[in-house]
Amino acid sequence: MRRIGFVGASLLAISAMGIAGTPAPTEGIHHDWYAPRAAAFAVASAALTPAVQVLCEATPSQADASLQQARRHWLDVLAAWERLAGVAIGPVLERRSQRQIDFTPTRPRMIEKAIKATPKSAADMELIGTPAKGLPALEWLLWTQPVAPGTPACAYAVRVAEDIRREAEVLRQAKPGLADAQTLLSELVNQWVGGIERLRWPGMEMPVRVAATSATPVEPDFPRRSSGAAPLAWAAQWRALRELAMTGDASLAGALRARGHAALADALTGAVREADSAMQALETGDRERILAAAKRLAALKKQVENDVAPALGVTIGFSDADGD
């Protein structure tokens, strides 16, 4: 970049921080966005462990109803988690919580090995690899190979639920970091881009594309396939992305308006609404609509990278999503 451009970029960054001398839109993000969603995730997680415990102690006549109840709680936890982690900012990012409690795909052989290890404490669970823990592993234990009351597998399911609850509680209690406004804004923009890519490619488009390469007809292997909760997860992730794109001051559009970029904010809001229409009522069997929605998400991501980020003085950097 020639010097005039370099100075211009510097001024933009300083300008953004100068406006943030009064409370910046992003400074409210922990209080207004993160904290309530982390609290909701913690509440849902706290209810999951006793539900799985009830299943493990159920009599034969109670077993099916208890399993259904545990499944409903798992779905509640999933929805709360995706609404929080759909855009992984703050403690979710710092603690690498997605890799801790949402490693996909889960690995049945590791779950079976973990069941035999009979972990009894948090320290024991630390020695269990993440593909055998977290939400995907519990999904396997509740749907793919549903645990029966009084079995070692059921006891392990309780340990997994407890492990999720521990992480949720840490996330609920986590305090915001001391980063400056521009750093927070940069994290928001970058993680938003990473979040929409996680939803678009591994969450939606890639499973459809991979299934199309199969010699025999197969269903796309979407995340949450066993529980049939892929649409629920898509909706919850998209809700997080939509809110942080356009709702209130603590959003990308809010940050744009605070910096005098009303036209860009309007354009972003328009694109989000178009993507919102495409994301409504998606079903796993409708591959054409899934691909069409993914195309909208890709366009929206490009808009944020090309227009929004430069206007906010943010560099789209590198993320965990950059591997292959």
Next chain:
Amino acid sequence: MHKLLLVLSIAAALNGSPALAADLNPRPVLEHHAALVYANYSDTLSSALALRGAIDAFLATPSEATQQAAQQAWRMAREFYGQTEAFRFYGGPIDDEHGPEGRLNAWPMDESYVDSVEGADGVGLINDRAFAITKASVTDHNERGGEENIATGYHAIEFLLWGQDKSETGPGKRSYTDFVDGKAPNADRRRQYLKVVADLLIDDLEFLVKAWRPGSKVNYRSRFVEGGQDSLRNLFVAMGSLARGELAGERLEVALNSQDQEDEHSCFSDNTHRDAVLNATGIENVWLGRYKRADGSIMTGPSPRDLVAARNAGIAERTSAQIAASVAAASAIQVPFDREIVGAKDAPGRQRIQKTVNSLVQQSKDLVAAANAVGITKLTLVQP
């Protein structure tokens, strides 16, 4: 002193500030980078030809000695390919829509897709006698129906040379007799399969060498050196994406979290510790414009570091130091990697890997700052 550095130094001396006067023409950097890429891929091809020769000798006369020679040739070939991974992630010849990366280095591999595994004899393409083992058919079946259905590349060859790693202290222990008629089922097809995937490896590497060969007016290299700031951006995208998402993330942090051998890159040969060092070194090669060739000679020339230093010497120095720290941290990871990842958070092996992850993550942030210093503000990689 490089010609570019000389120009920049003269400009700085005349004007008091490199940022004021230096014309950051990236062309000399791009031309040298293209030469470096060509040299690295040429060495990779040469080492792969040596590997194929060793495989041919093994298949002609299967024995412990010829098997070990092929294994050693595979390890040597990885020494060069591993460094080339710093040329990925921007849609260049290696991994554009038609690029061969998925045939060369895809992982993790479901071994049962190719051959028998413990508890499942007679599975895989090799044991399916209705499956014709040809270059076309094997290529067509690579990653068919699932990302772990790996049929080709370094790791398919690795699996055939070592077999599954069931040892806590060493690599896989496949017997050479798996390739001897009458000693193992479908030994003839196992030999044929190994021969075909070795040939495919050569084909794909020859394609890459050709794409970067000097003197052509129509290959990728000719467009790359004319690409100006866009090509320069690609160098930063490659370095940062490999450092953060791929090496720190997929290859190290995922393995730390999973504590599972499946997440070990070269799991059959226990060569993963070298993969990490070579990837980190590849990034350093690009950053410094330096490469140690197979014959021991050192290539040097204008580099991204030089351009950044002309704008902001502090950022350039900090980035160089962090990249060197990553290479050092990766070099401290001990073999076998599959034991380094196991244990509680404070286990020494896990701490060594975590230190490497932390350094690579910081390195990726430094590379963003370095890119910013030369006017590059968007560093997302090319996705499908």
